[in-house]
Amino acid sequence: MPGPIQLMAAADGRRIDFSPLRDRPRSAAIDLVSMADLLRNAFVYPPHSIYSDVKIAISGFEPGQDLHAQPRFHFPYQSSAAPARPDMAHADCPLLVERYHRLLCEAVTRASADMRTPWLLQSGGKDSTSMAMALAEARPDATCVTYLGGREENEVDSARFVARQLGLRHETLVCEPGRAYDRYLAMVPQMPLLTADFAMLSYADLVTEIAGSGGDGVLDALGSDPYFGLPLRWPQLLRVVLARRLCLPEGVLHSSLVSRNFPLSYALGSLQMDRFERSFPGSRFTDREVDELLCLPVAGASRQRLETFRADIAAAPTLEAQRRVAATIVEAATFGKGMYTADAAGLRLGYPYCDTVLREWIFHEVPDRLLIGPGGVNKVLVRQHIARQFRQLPYVRAKGSFRFDVCGLAGRFDQVHDFALQARALMPGAPAWLERHRHQLGNKYFASKFYLLAVMLPWLLSRIGSAETPAHAR
Template sequence: MTTSTAVLQDVAPRIMFSTSPYRGQVDFAPLSAAAGERPLDPVSIADLLRNAFVYPPHSIYRDVKVATLGFDPRRDLHKAPEYCFDYRSSPAPARPAETAVDEGTLLKTYHRLLCEAVTRSTAGMQAPWMLQSGGKDSSSLAIAVAEARPDTCCLTYLGGREEDEVESARWVAHELGLRHEALVCKPARAYDRYLAMVPHMPLLSADFALLSYADLTTEVALSGGDGVVDGLGSDIYFGTPVDAKRRMLFRMARGLPIPDGLLATGPLSRSFVACFALATLGMDAFERYFPGSRFSDAEVDRLLGRPVAAQSRQRLRVFQEELAGARTIEARKRVTLAIVEAGAGFSKGQYTTSALGLRQAYPFCDGQLAEWVYREVPDTHLIDREGHNKPLVRKHIARRFGELPYVRAKGCFRFDLCGLAGERFEQVHAFALEARDLLPGAARWLETHRGHMRNKFFASKFYLLAVTLPWLLSRAHAEAQTEPTE
């Protein structure tokens, strides 16, 4: 469908709204008017393919900007966005000394504030379901949920062979008197559920847990739930130590040119570790903070059929001043996590629950809780002297359960990437053929890499196309207006 720019401006005026859960519930109603007429932004498509999310304050639509954490919703984000991170670790506020506060009082205050955060964030939910990964945050949150919302059902996802925390998560839930259910990842089922919600998803992210969330939130809706409780959001104010493996990856990211086609050749193509390491050498150091294997700039330009990747990279400039003020690698990672959470972490829950008409709660984003931890908790209760994160949270769990194995291992919502590629390759290839005007190089990339889908490195890139293509196709009639602008 061809529509003049003037008509588009009349039908779909520029929009700006807040999507930060730290500011309360997110309302996507501003997008409802003329949603099908909004022009897609090819630079944002490049963002998705390069990093699995759109750099805030941009969105997948050219005329829609979002005020995530760090962006002032009162400013015009279309003209001159400025980024100021709210929870810096350097320079940080003067927190009390460890000897100046009583640990028992700290734990009681933390528990009380977390319970109050659960109560506020779930207000209006009649049948809440909590996504229980089995890690520290969800276990601590479950303790508060059992007190503040004992009608909550816990739901744990088994996403792959790398992890199996269902047993420990179920034990925690049962000890707290909470109902518990588990859902095993089936890639085809999850993808079908995603495709069903695509027409109703307000915006687009390609987070590597998006299909897991499509699976989980659909399960909640089918089971009679009306709201989803997620333990995301506390890393940026508790702090995030950087381990030796992560430090090595940051040092490896040199922005070096990687020969075209090298990774898909011979023995290299069968080794995830080798592909990941070589791809890291070709990445920007800042963007290596972001998880997963993504398309290189050269690949993105071929997928889009024009040079767009450089414009995506230029979007980093709005964050440069804040990053320059981050004096340590931990401080830099904290800023990066805030950007990733804003563009990908929260959006996977916000977009899927919105599509299904469910409410979304992030208790750890409660303003009173976050400000208290950031300003009133001693540094040694945020990251201890041995470099362990969240000792306050660990002690909160230990006070109820003692130290359990799951506390030492991070849980998540992994997805069977290779399984998806094996089961839905032809369907995604058909989407790519249909979307030639949007991503003219997608079908060719799939055909060239068809035999490499058992390697998670290539299956990750397949996943990005599998998520992005059907959503773009559902809005394809606005493509006539997608000329790259910044």
């Protein structure tokens, strides 16, 4: 049997070599606590993975340490610990914006160096708009693609306008849950690891489309939040206030008043969550539900994994600072969905905002008020960069692209239920949960939990079949 495996990201976060996983036997042990992580938070707490003997770290874990022993995490971009940045009173804003543009162009060039036909995942928001401006100079042969996944989105018009003004080709892919799920199922055998990010099926849909259209590489505008900062707005503050780790009676969420009311279901679900974990996106299973799904008291062991990050959370002086730590922890999902699907599709993947030169310059050399401005305006430098070429854009009013129609996925209920029956040795309580909630999947709160099962079950079955049992984490 192969020994323990440890995977570390390259310094710029753009590359992980998954080849050590390719010769693993299909019967390799699944980590029970990691399954609980996925059900509770939609990702596996780093540096753990879905396998009990495979550790993977993206940010905050220094190379060289044994991740199988006592992994040490340190968040490198806590603003309070940064050296004094330049004073805004003496800053030359046009020069800083120009320097940012040049560094972003260089980051795009490095990230796409081994791509013949790169595609940019262009949400139409600030980060992807700024990156598209650099792309037009550094890789004008690239194609931009925007994913329309829900009725609440309005950034497609912004993305299309930006791409056309910059002379870049632009494509739009509209979410069809059935097609996306089929594409995900087709790539499951090739996916090296498992995460359940709520854009996972969007990415499976996109990378399949890109590969089929002749693309060989993907550029993603993720990665700048930890060093730019994440100002706290009222929706995030409300979620923090609600999170109380209460244990509500099971019948509350199943009452006729609640079961079809998403805001009320979400609020009651939040009451049962840990305050810090509530900063992770989406509706997920409660601890009690996790223990019922797995028929073992394992949710507490999943929550215990948060202790690896507790010192950095405690050292964060504000809720905004804590959100930076959370954004780094959740990279296991935000980057994982791209890494795993791109690897399965045979595509290269680059994150220009993770470029070492760019992020170190922004964190150390850009004045505070160009990171977060008065009133909590985020990414002021990026906004000024965009303003050089564009004025008011639709993304200013509302946000959202690359989401997934979780309620629409309920059309695959019978297929997912069949997966649950096959996976009873892994997740004994899944069939009963599905049967109990079948008629509540029009509510996004319950549909999001269905989504987690729909993503997890086929991947798990592809690795160990229906007869294996998961292993406890060490």
